[in-house]
Amino acid sequence: MTASNTADLFYQLFNTFTFLAVIVGGIVLGLMAYLIVRFRGRDGFPEPADAPTLGHIPPARGHLKTVAISVTLSAIVLGVLIFGTLNATEVITTVPSECRPLQSSPYGSAHCAYIQVTAFRFGWNFTYLNTILEGQTLTGNLTIPFGTNVILQIRSMDTGGRQGVFHAFGVDDFKIKKDAIPGLTNTLWFRATDLDPHTIRCFEFCGIGHSGMTGKVNVVQPGSLGCSSTGC
Numbered sequence: 471m472t473a474s475n476t477a478d479l480f481y482q483l484f485n486t487f488t489f490l491a492v493i494v495g496g497i498v499l500g501l502m503a504y505l506i507v508r509f510r511g512r513d514g515f516p517e518p519a520d521a522p523t524l525g526h527i528p529p530a531r532g533h534l535k536t537v538a539i540s541v542t543l544s545a546i547v548l549g550v551l552i553f554g555t556l557n558a559t560e561v562i563t564t565v566p567s568e569c570r571p572l573q574s575s576p577y578g579s580a581h582c583a584y585i586q587v588t589a590f591r592f593g594w595n596f597t598y599l600n601t602i603l604e605g606q607t608l609t610g611n612l613t614i615p616f617g618t619n620v621i622l623q624i625r626s627m628d629t630g631g632r633q634g635v636f637h638a639f640g641v642d643d644f645k646i647k648k649d650a651i652p653g654l655t656n657t658l659w660f661r662a663t664d665l666d667p668h669t670i671r672c673f674e675f676c677g678i679g680h681s682g683m684t685g686k687v688n689v690v691q692p693g694s695l696g697c698s699s700t701g702c
């Protein structure tokens with residue numbers, strides 16, 4: 471079982487890539503092996519007239535049908551991978567319609583928790599805009615309700631009179647990552663599907679304290695920390 475709906479999406483895509491890679495690899499290697507054996511050099515069989523020789527461009531053999539088939543199959547494979555990837559990206563960056571617009575407690579937007587993530591040198595602030603821990607800003611660790619859509623609004627903050635720099639907020643186990651850029655707010659959402667703790671990291675080198683920009687995601691049961699049985 472995966473840690474979130476986004477991890478599910480990632481592994482579906484990963485499995486599709488792997489499946490197609492194995493099929494294509496099998497066909498290519500199989501065909502190569504067949505051709506090597508079938509057309510190997512043998513006594514009594516002279517080189518064909520159009521065999522490549524050093525310093526001469528071989529004549530075109532005009533295998534248009536073979537070219538057409540291989541281009542078509544390649545286009546289909548690449549199309550599946552490209553559109554599958556674009557679709558997955560679209561899903562995690564588009565806030566679900568049941569979560570729009572942001573609504574405050576008491577649980578107007580019943581199953582959606584909005585949290586602002588502010589990256590700074592060198593750490594994370596989490597401001598809970600509704601539902602869980604509403605109105606609070608906590609530094610370091612992120613607390614989210616289990617099974618609830620969590621919408622993250624990610625940005626970067628100026629600190630100590632210095633202009634903000636690029637960071638990237640990411641949680642490996644959830645397979646999510648998004649840049650934190652000064653002057654911009656990037657959005658992504660996910661839903662945790664287990665109660666294990668997970669690690670937050672910064673994925674953009676941002677200065678001397680970059681490696682220390684870690685934190686924990688604590689997944690809690692709805693019913694605790696401001697959630698209720700009617701929603702969180």
Ligand SMILES: [Cu+2]
Pocket residue numbers: 589636637638672673674675676677680683
């Ligand atoms: Cu950073």
